[in-house]
Amino acid sequence: MSNDLLNGIISDIEKQIDTLNTTKEQENVGEVFYLWDWVAKISGLRNVAYNELVEFEWGWVWIALNLEEHYVWVVVLKWFNTIKEWQIAKATWKTLEVPVWNTLVWRVVDALWNPIDGLWEIKSSEFYPIERVATWVMDRKSVHEPMQTWIKALDALVPVWRWQRELIIWDRQTWKTQVAIDAIVNQKGQDVVCVYVAIWQKEWKVARVVEELKSRWAMDYTIVVSAWASAPASMQYLAPYAGCAMAEYFMFNGKHALIVYDDLTKQANAYREMSLLLRRPPGREAYPGDVFYLHSRLLERSSKLNDELGAWSMTALPIIETQAWDVSAYIPTNVISITDGQIFLESDLFNAGQKPAINVWLSVSRVWWSAQIKAMKKVSWTLKLDLAQYRELAAFSQFASDLDAQTKTQLERWKRMMELLKQWVFEPISVEKQVASIYAWSKWFFDKIEVSKISKVEKELYLALDEEKTVLESIKKDKEIKEDTENKLKEVIKKIVELNK
Numbered sequence: 268m269s270n271d272l273l274n275g276i277i278s279d280i281e282k283q284i285d286t287l288n289t290t291k292e293q294e295n296v297g298e299v300f301y302l303w304d305w306v307a308k309i310s311g312l313r314n315v316a317y318n319e320l321v322e323f324e325w326g327w328v329w330i331a332l333n334l335e336e337h338y339v340w341v342v343v344l345k346w347f348n349t350i351k352e353w354q355i356a357k358a359t360w361k362t363l364e365v366p367v368w369n370t371l372v373w374r375v376v377d378a379l380w381n382p383i384d385g386l387w388e389i390k391s392s393e394f395y396p397i398e399r400v401a402t403w404v405m406d407r408k409s410v411h412e413p414m415q416t417w418i419k420a421l422d423a424l425v426p427v428w429r430w431q432r433e434l435i436i437w438d439r440q441t442w443k444t445q446v447a448i449d450a451i452v453n454q455k456g457q458d459v460v461c462v463y464v465a466i467w468q469k470e471w472k473v474a475r476v477v478e479e480l481k482s483r484w485a486m487d488y489t490i491v492v493s494a495w496a497s498a499p500a501s502m503q504y505l506a507p508y509a510g511c512a513m514a515e516y517f518m519f520n521g522k523h524a525l526i527v528y529d530d531l532t533k534q535a536n537a538y539r540e541m542s543l544l545l546r547r548p549p550g551r552e553a554y555p556g557d558v559f560y561l562h563s564r565l566l567e568r569s570s571k572l573n574d575e576l577g578a579w580s581m582t583a584l585p586i587i588e589t590q591a592w593d594v595s596a597y598i599p600t601n602v603i604s605i606t607d608g609q610i611f612l613e614s615d616l617f618n619a620g621q622k623p624a625i626n627v628w629l630s631v632s633r634v635w636w637s638a639q640i641k642a643m644k645k646v647s648w649t650l651k652l653d654l655a656q657y658r659e660l661a662a663f664s665q666f667a668s669d670l671d672a673q674t675k676t677q678l679e680r681w682k683r684m685m686e687l688l689k690q691w692v693f694e695p696i697s698v699e700k701q702v703a704s705i706y707a708w709s710k711w712f713f714d715k716i717e718v719s720k721i722s723k724v725e726k727e728l729y730l731a732l733d734e735e736k737t738v739l740e741s742i743k744k745d746k747e748i749k750e751d752t753e754n755k756l757k758e759v760i761k762k763i764v765e766l767n768k
Contacts, residue, residue: 366391428638430571467533503537530586657681
């Protein structure tokens with residue numbers, strides 16, 4: 268071997284030695300000690316934080332939820348069947364984050380924001396943590412701006428304001444989901460991004476909701492997060508937090524957001540299943556002791572930012588399903604105490620044909636008038652009390668053999684209002700039109716109309732107002748009924764009533 272060749276080899280070796288990184292890198296590594304039903308027990312991991320991501324040697328992700336002296340209990344999010352005992356896992360010093368971006372609108376994703384709609388992969392350069400401290404109270408603004416749902420019974424009786432947490436509650440098959448979906452559909456053109464979180468819903472039901480939203484062009488401003496009934500409990504537990512992170516992104520970046528949690532009863536059940544598998548001590552109804560905190564830290568993130576931060580908001584419509592009208596159960600009472608108001612949908616009213624079947628006795632909005640425009644306040648300020656009296660009087664009249672004329676007149680008037688509050692699905696009615704119809708009832712114009720004709724007269728009134736235009740435009744602009752507007756409205760109502768006597 269020539270000296271030149273030998274010197275070249277020596278020079279290359281010296282360069283590799285000089286550039287060799289001899290810095291020791293310490294990794295927090297452990298082994299899977301126990302494995303059962305999407306839960307793993309790992310020994311050897313040190314300095315792991317609560318909710319920290321634990322990475323499996325092939326890249327699968329777990330979340331550390333139980334921290335013991337010698338072991339760490341983690342919940343597996345996906346590909347559980349590929350994990351074996353004694354396999355290696357290591358800490359990542361990271362918490363779970365989800366991608367956020369405007370391009371996620373119109374997509375259907377799972378709790379980890381993997382697309383499940385068969386479309387292209389989701390890519391984003393920005394991420395938000397699924398767990399986040401709620402906005403500080405000094406960064407918030409007080410109630411002053413309504414979030415109009417264009418559902419008559421809600422806007423008139425149980426109004427919702429921006430950043431409110433308004434609970435929708437009662438037994439199954441009472442249109443709880445439909446009320447929330449109608450609220451999403453009716454946000455079209457109002458500069459609101461909607462997030463619908465489906466927890467433990469059947470795949471066909473979620474697909475039907477998506478198709479309904481697409482057919483009404485509501486998916487143009489909506490994101491659907493789904494943790495199907497076949498998904499592991501860990502994904503059902505994470506889905507609301509993932510959806511909340513996305514809604515927060517829009518709130519902090521110049522848009523109003525509306526998020527629907529359908530429903531939190533299923534999330535609590537998933538959390539109970541996880542907690543029992545993690546060997547946490549069960550409490551009331553076998554739920555863990557921190558189940559209240561599960562929902563409070565989620566719903567408290569809904570807020571209205573102050574003017575310095577842009578005055579954007581995130582409004583939440585959580586849904587809770589009761590069993591046999593049991594509102595005093597553990598989860599319903601927890602969420603009722605967290606939220607700012609409740610919409611009770613009664614089964615008896617629903618079966619009697621009153622849809623949406625809102626129970627005016629139990630339903631409440633804690634800032635009622637603050638969430639209504641002046642025109643709606645003027646025509647509906649006694650409406651809730653009147654309907655509550657009607658229900659009591661109607662129940663009494665079933666056992667009375669004879670009623671005086673005044674009582675019969677009141678019952679007939681209120682029957683017309685109950686008919687007026689009926690609204691079929693996907694039939695939005697603007698607040699201006701709602702004000703006009705309720706005004707007509709409050710001024711006794713509908714007293715001479717048969718109950719069976721109220722729906723027909725109402726539609727004719729709306730068509731007449733669409734042609735006249737100035738009344739609706741005035742109410743929309745001024746937020747109140749001025750004297751000249753009121754006179755024009757009376758003229759339109761009288762013409763419609765005369766034609767239908």
